[in-house]
Amino acid sequence: GQQLNQSPQSMFIQEGEDVSMNCTSSSIFNTWLWYKQDPGEGPVLLIALYKAGELTSNGRLTAQFGITRKDSFLNISASIPSDVGIYFCAGISGTYKYIFGTGTRLKVLA
Amino acid sequence: EPEVTQTPSHQVTQMGQEVILRCVPISNHLYFYWYRQILGQKVEFLVSFYNNEISEKSEIFDDQFSVERPDGSNFTLKIRSTKLEDSAMYFCASSGVGDYEQYFGPGTRLTVT
Numbered sequence: 001g002q003q004l005n006q007s008p009q010s011m012f013i014q015e016g017e018d019v020s021m022n023c024t025s026s027s028i029f030n031t032w033l034w035y036k037q038d039p040g041e042g043p044v045l046l047i048a049l050y051k052a053g054e055l056t057s058n059g060r061l062t063a064q065f066g067i068t069r070k071d072s073f074l075n076i077s078a079s080i081p082s083d084v085g086i087y088f089c090a091g092i093s094g095t096y097k098y099i100f101g102t103g104t105r106l107k108v109l110a
Numbered sequence: 111e112p113e114v115t116q117t118p119s120h121q122v123t124q125m126g127q128e129v130i131l132r133c134v135p136i137s138n139h140l141y142f143y144w145y146r147q148i149l150g151q152k153v154e155f156l157v158s159f160y161n162n163e164i165s166e167k168s169e170i171f172d173d174q175f176s177v178e179r180p181d182g183s184n185f186t187l188k189i190r191s192t193k194l195e196d197s198a199m200y201f202c203a204s205s206g207v208g209d210y211e212q213y214f215g216p217g218t219r220l221t222v223t
Contacts, residue, residue, distance in 0.1 A: 031210050042114075042201050042214030043153060050210075088153060092210055096141055096158035097166035103152055 002027045002093055004101035012107045019076040021087060021104040029091030032065050032072040033098075037086045046087075047074070081108050112136045114215035116202050122221045123192055131187045131218045133202030142185045143203040143212065144177065146170070153201065159185065192222045 004025045013019055023032070031050055035043035047058050049065035049072060056063055060077045072089055089101040115134045123129050135142050144156040158165040159177055174190045185204075189196055199219050203212040 033210065033212075035214075037153075040217075042203075042217050045211055045213065048211050090153075094166050096143070096160065096205075096210075097168070098143070098145075098155050098158075098212065100145075100153040100155070 002091075002099050004089055004091055004099055006087075006089060006101040006104050008104060009102070010105035010107070012109060013079055015079060015081060015108055015110050017079055019079055019083070019106060020073065021075075021106075022071060022073045023089030023091075023101045024071040025091060025099075026070065027091075027093070028069040029093060029099075030069065031092040032063075033090045033092075034061075034063050034072070034074050035088045035090060035100075037088060037103075039085075043088055076106075079106075079108050081110050084108050112138075114202055114204055114213055116200075116215040116218050118218060119216070120219045120221070122223065125194060125222055126191050129189050129192055129220065131189075131200050131202075131220070133185045133187075133215055134183050135185055135202065135204030136206075136213060137183070139204035139206050139213075141165075141205045141207075142177075142179070143205075144187045145201045145203065145214075146198040147201065147217075148198045156187070189220075192220075194222050196220060197222045 034046045037043045047063040054065040062075045064073045086103045117132045142159045156171045157167045176188045199217040201217045202215045205212045
């Protein structure tokens with residue numbers, strides 16, 4: 001089946017540093033989404049991307065929809081302790097079938 | 111702010127028993143979804159539902175699973191004969207018309223013993 005691979009799997013960073021993570025697939029997706037999940041809670045939508053090449057920001061977060069439509073990137077600038085959590089990318093396949101990535105676990109050191 | 115709610119928060123059941131997990135989507139949303147997440151793993155799509163029909167389903171969503179919108183507000187996931195490997199967090203989500211932005215509920219933790 002379709003798979004989305006995220007890298008890195010996990011990362012420790014210092015507070016104030018910028019963070020980059022990416023999501024790649026062997027399949028083309030027409031929509032990409034980025035979510036954050038805190039322990040014991042459901043994923044929360046951060047950014048939605050609808051066009052190849054699109055660059056969208058939400059506060060300190062910036063995400064890009066890759067030109068090939070097979071990848072997406074998320075950057076977090078000036079990280080703070082509450083950025084800790086698991087970040088998932090998701091691609092939409094078919095009409096309303098969402099495929100989630102393997103996740104990037106972020107830990108921020110104060 | 112409107113939100114998706116799920117009940118119960120935790121369900122313990124014996125293998126072979128039927129369970130029904132309940133969700134109340136955001137009121138003006140028309141697309142509904144169920145996902146599961148085994149502890150420490152990724153979120154897995156089960157099914158999407160629109161206009162009282164299944165739109166898409168994954169390989170996980172076999173004959174032991176069913177979904178229903180029994181009234182104007184609830185959306186349910188039934189597992190007919192639970193197995194140990196059905197133990198997971200089950201998340202409900204909803205989205206609006208022409209809008210792929212899904213909003214998730216807090217989840218139901220299902221434990222099958």
